[in-house]
Amino acid sequence: MVVSDEIAMDRDIPDTRNPECPHWQYPEDLPTTSVVIVFHNEGFSTLMRTVHSVIDRSPPQFLKEVLLVDDFSDKAALKEPLEDYISRWGSKVRLIRNKERAGLIRTRTTGAEEAKGEVVLFLDAHCEVNRNWLPPLLAPIYRDKYTMTVPVIDGVDHDTFEYRPVYGAGSNFRGIFEWGMLYKETELPPEIERSREHQSEPYKAPTHAGGLFAINREYFLSLGAYDPGLLVWGGENFELSFKVWQCGGSIEWVPCSRVGHVYRGFMPYNFGKLAEKKKGPLITINYKRVIETWFDDKYKEYFYTREPLARFLDMGDISKQLELKERLNCKSFHWFMENVAYDMLRKYPELPKNIHWGELRSAATSRCLDTMGHSAPSFMGVAHCHGFGNNQVSCSQVVEESAAGRLTCCMSSLVWL
Numbered sequence: 001m002v003v004s005d006e007i008a009m010d011r012d013i014p015d016t017r018n019p020e021c022p023h024w025q026y027p028e029d030l031p032t033t034s035v036v037i038v039f040h041n042e043g044f045s046t047l048m049r050t051v052h053s054v055i056d057r058s059p060p061q062f063l064k065e066v067l068l069v070d071d072f073s074d075k076a077a078l079k080e081p082l083e084d085y086i087s088r089w090g091s092k093v094r095l096i097r098n099k100e101r102a103g104l105i106r107t108r109t110t111g112a113e114e115a116k117g118e119v120v121l122f123l124d125a126h127c128e129v130n131r132n133w134l135p136p137l138l139a140p141i142y143r144d145k146y147t148m149t150v151p152v153i154d155g156v157d158h159d160t161f162e163y164r165p166v167y168g169a170g171s172n173f174r175g176i177f178e179w180g181m182l183y184k185e186t187e188l189p190p191e192i193e194r195s196r197e198h199q200s201e202p203y204k205a206p207t208h209a210g211g212l213f214a215i216n217r218e219y220f221l222s223l224g225a226y227d228p229g230l231l232v233w234g235g236e237n238f239e240l241s242f243k244v245w246q247c248g249g250s251i252e253w254v255p256c257s258r259v260g261h262v263y264r265g266f267m268p269y270n271f272g273k274l275a276e277k278k279k280g281p282l283i284t285i286n287y288k289r290v291i292e293t294w295f296d297d298k299y300k301e302y303f304y305t306r307e308p309l310a311r312f313l314d315m316g317d318i319s320k321q322l323e324l325k326e327r328l329n330c331k332s333f334h335w336f337m338e339n340v341a342y343d344m345l346r347k348y349p350e351l352p353k354n355i356h357w358g359e360l361r362s363a364a365t366s367r368c369l370d371t372m373g374h375s376a377p378s379f380m381g382v383a384h385c386h387g388f389g390n391n392q393v394s395c396s397q398v399v400e401e402s403a404a405g406r407l408t409c410c411m412s413s414l415v416w417l
């Protein structure tokens, strides 16, 4: 925040688009857009720089409003000083506030309900949109209102606030996931590469990172917005992606729309009272709701192989979600795997059932293998066995690949081969 506060709200940033991008033509009657930004105790300057960049770099005729939705922040700067600051934009920037903490997911739904534009475009509260970012996101929705669009995300360094692309202008990636429901990005499969004429044209993708996307507002609400049973954060990107694809829509990533995002170094807030009500890791509970609603039985087992404890977590009632799936006549997960995420099994093959899972205890020291809160296997350690699973769950499968077989181990959200 010290660095961010020193940087101009309307600074220039490098144009990271593919050089083809300025040559595309877009319709002049694109839908109007509400840019919805949810925040909870966000830094004042990062939040306002997000708004400045949207106002400065969006054609005004397509930008209906920027709708700020405060998820019950308690920082003083986000009270009257924020209201004073945004008054310079009149009705173009609107602020609504939750009366209690609702979490990111539910607050996004509130934003969509309150929005006045035909399209809702969600941004995180610490972004900087790049040159002509908006028309390329709206054009596919204009063509087909059941398309949801996703910009390419550039990085804004959380220490220096340097703006730099994660991917070069010539390389395209798309969102997938592995069976423990960790979000991944991968090169375009050859099937898609072959069908493309230009490096800069939009392409279909199975899923998205979650924070930044545009969707027709009525369509989003007709899908039930986000499952209201999902708590705070995590898994909502998958829920929406499966729902869109399996129920007749599609997702396109748009290389000519670039948005910078500050990737944080640590989780800067807690889940407050929302987390206390639930037993077990909240994100895994969210994943369980999503896979129990949208996966077919065979694929559910792959998730339970990676997260054996999830089978015993209380995910609440999903009957409304299953009803929605029935009512919208949605396709199977198998259809999704065959037609949309067909490159996924090449990267993350089907998982056989676990042979063993539980804590892995040293016979010599009686201490347990532990992820130590890290997400890479090289950082694993041993610790006092606490018996509550989570970061001390290990499991093993034999994957028949050679005559000798191959042992796969996983721990919590880690996998190694």
Ligand SMILES: [Mn+2]
Pocket: 124, 125, 126, 211, 261, 262
């Ligand atoms: Mn973010």
